[in-house]
Amino acid sequence: TRISPHRLMDLEALLNAADNDIGDWEVDADTDHDEAPLSAHLNDEEEMADAIDDLPATGDQSVSDGRMQNAYVSRIADKSGLHIVHEGQHTQNDRKLTSSGLFFSATYRDTLRGWRNARLLQIGKAEVTVAEFEAFMGLEVAMGILPLTEIKDFWSKKNFLGQKDVAETMPRNRFECLRANIQLHAPNSATESYKLMNPLWHSRDLLRHIQGQFAEIAVPTGAASFDESTVRAKARSLARTYMPSKPGKYGIRFYAVMGWDSLYIHTINDNGSGNTEPRNPAERFCGMFHELRRPLARTLAREDISVKRDSASALWVAMIGRMTLTHQSPTGRRLIVCNNYYTRHELAKAVLAFTDGEVRMVGTCKVNQMGKWNESEIALSVERVKLIERGSWELIAAVDIKHD
Numbered sequence: 001t002r003i004s005p006h007r008l009m010d011l012e013a014l015l016n017a018a019d020n021d022i023g024d025w026e027v028d029a030d031t032d033h034d035e036a037p038l039s040a041h042l043n044d045e046e047e048m049a050d051a052i053d054d055l056p057a058t059g060d061q062s063v064s065d066g067r068m069q070n071a072y073v074s075r076i077a078d079k080s081g082l083h084i085v086h087e088g089q090h091t092q093n094d095r096k097l098t099s100s101g102l103f104f105s106a107t108y109r110d111t112l113r114g115w116r117n118a119r120l121l122q123i124g125k126a127e128v129t130v131a132e133f134e135a136f137m138g139l140e141v142a143m144g145i146l147p148l149t150e151i152k153d154f155w156s157k158k159n160f161l162g163q164k165d166v167a168e169t170m171p172r173n174r175f176e177c178l179r180a181n182i183q184l185h186a187p188n189s190a191t192e193s194y195k196l197m198n199p200l201w202h203s204r205d206l207l208r209h210i211q212g213q214f215a216e217i218a219v220p221t222g223a224a225s226f227d228e229s230t231v232r233a234k235a236r237s238l239a240r241t242y243m244p245s246k247p248g249k250y251g252i253r254f255y256a257v258m259g260w261d262s263l264y265i266h267t268i269n270d271n272g273s274g275n276t277e278p279r280n281p282a283e284r285f286c287g288m289f290h291e292l293r294r295p296l297a298r299t300l301a302r303e304d305i306s307v308k309r310d311s312a313s314a315l316w317v318a319m320i321g322r323m324t325l326t327h328q329s330p331t332g333r334r335l336i337v338c339n340n341y342y343t344r345h346e347l348a349k350a351v352l353a354f355t356d357g358e359v360r361m362v363g364t365c366k367v368n369q370m371g372k373w374n375e376s377e378i379a380l381s382v383e384r385v386k387l388i389e390r391g392s393w394e395l396i397a398a399v400d401i402k403h404d
Contacts, residue, residue: 081220081221081222081259081261081262082218082219082220082221082259082261082262082264083218083219083220083221083327084217084218085216085217085218085219085326085327102213102217103210103213103214103217104137104209104213105209105213108209109133109134109137112133112183112184113128113130113133115183115184115185115186115187116128116133116178116181116182116183118183118187119181119183120177120181123181125177125181128178132170132174132178135169135170136170136175136178136179138169139166139169139170139175142163142165142166143166146163148161151172151175151176151179152172154166154167154172155167155172184202184203184205184206185201185202185203185204185205186205190202196276197275197276197277198275198277199237199238199239199273199274199275200237200239200252200270200275207270208288210268211267211268211269211288212288214265214266214267214268215266215267215289215322215326216326218262218264218266219266219323219326219327220257220258220259220260220262220264220266220323220334221327221329221330221331221334222260222261222329222331222334222335223259223260223261223334223335223336223337224257224258224259224260224266224320224323224334224335224336224337225257225258225259225260225336225337225338226255226256226257226258226316226319226320226336226337226338226342227255227256227258227338227339227342228253228254228255228256228271229253229254229255229256229265229268230243230246230248230251230252230253230254231251231252231254232248232250232251233250233251233252234250237252237274238273238274239252239270239273239274239275240252240273241253241271241273252270252273253270253271253273254268254269254270254271255268255269255270255271255315255316255319256268257319257320257322257323257336260335260337266322266323266326267319267320267322267323269281269285269315269319271312272284272312280309280310280311280314281310281312281314281315282296282309282310282314282315282317282318285315285318285319286318289318289322291325292318292321292322292325295321295325295354296314296317296318296321296354297309299317299350299353299354300314300317300350302353304349304353304400305346305349305350305353306346306349307346307347307350313344313346313347313350314350316342316347316351317347317350317351317354318354320336320351320354320355320359321351321354321355321359323355323359324354324355324356324358324359328358329358332358333358333360334355334358334359334360335359335360335361335362336351336359336360336361336362337361337362337363338361338362338363339363339364340363340364340365340366340369341366342363343361343362343363343364343365343366343369344365344369344370345369345370345371345374345398346371347361348360348361349400365378367379367382370398371398371399373399374396374398374399377396377399378396381394381396
């Protein structure tokens, strides 16, 4: 069905005109799954065409593609926000602490300081105080925002180098001493076999703490994005991957669910590169968020869901669905925006089922990831769109095959 640009913005209202009732997250093992398949949520192609034709024209039909896209994106952004899970508690803490104190609890910061002091005493160095530890964390954040070639350049007195505030905060030799003796795990807490299986064993406790804090403090509403986030790394580690198309070619890759308007990361998890633990990625993620285990297992066990338990897609479903489990959207709908690597029909079906119809997926797609029943129709649509007016669209209803 061909859709002119000026009517594309009304498509969202049309799709949201359906019943907005959202089911509860059931956790009983004997719950029967009587939800309608995804095809029941989609109108017949002819009905969709008639409904779109009946929509009133809005705006000048000669509006440029750029203006149309900006208005469409603006509408999505206006409906997106951030819900603070425990607003009163976090507001009170924010008055007393810095932003780092909000995401790193006082107990955890004291634990990190204790581990570091144990190492400093072993080499005959002075213990780090609370104020000194806070200053060290602040310098690490500042150096990440404004990086220089070498650490010593922050204390340099040469022209165009050096940062006065850094030099006044802490002497260079003390900073390098604290940095060299950092410890992010309890002494002797990891076995040799675990170190071989998990290349990020040394910082796994820190990652778990950050994941928990991010997920518990706030959750995006409206639209969110799902994509990779890269931490550049020079270390020789199996967790490091090489991607020539990225600005940081060598780095540790993380999957992240981020709010569209707030840019707040709700869930984050490493991509498991080099990890040979017996548990699959989804099981490791649900090990931190136990409430996801049974809903995810029931969803993946459904006959109409083809996502495998040990695949990366199962992890993506759990990460995206964590938003709905934390806080259902006030509008009853969420939109997850992906690039063409993650936009897949079978993944969208699993996310829709896992979130009881709340989260819909939109994004560019690759024909070879749309399933064999949809590839041919999409390929034909691509050829037809090449011949029509620039800025026009075709809406292709995905085909669901009923499983015997």
